[in-house]
Amino acid sequence: MSGFAPKAVLLEKAQEYYFCNCGKGKEQVFCNSSHKGTGKTPTKFTVEESKEYHLCTCKKSLNLPYCDGSHAR
Numbered sequence: 001m002s003g004f005a006p007k008a009v010l011l012e013k014a015q016e017y018y019f020c021n022c023g024k025g026k027e028q029v030f031c032n033s034s035h036k037g038t039g040k041t042p043t044k045f046t047v048e049e050s051k052e053y054h055l056c057t058c059k060k061s062l063n064l065p066y067c068d069g070s071h072a073r
Ligand code: FES
Pocket: 019, 020, 021, 022, 023, 024, 025, 030, 031, 032, 033, 034, 035, 036, 040, 041, 042
C-alpha cells in the first residue's frame, strides 16, 4: 500500500481541526506547528457529523482535507 494512503480518523461534530498542508507534521494529518519556515499554513476545518473520515496524506486531493483518490493516480 502507498505511503500516501488516506488516514482514517474519527472526527467530532463542531470541533475545530487544523489540517497539515506542509507534510512535516509528525502526527499526520494534523498540524503540530512543524510548518514554520515552509511558507505553508494549516487549514482550519470542522465537520457536520461525528464519524470516521478518510483524510488526505498525499496533499494532492482536490477536496482537501478529504481523500479523493488522487494518491492512487
Ligand atoms: S505542521 Fe504542516 S501545516 Fe502545520
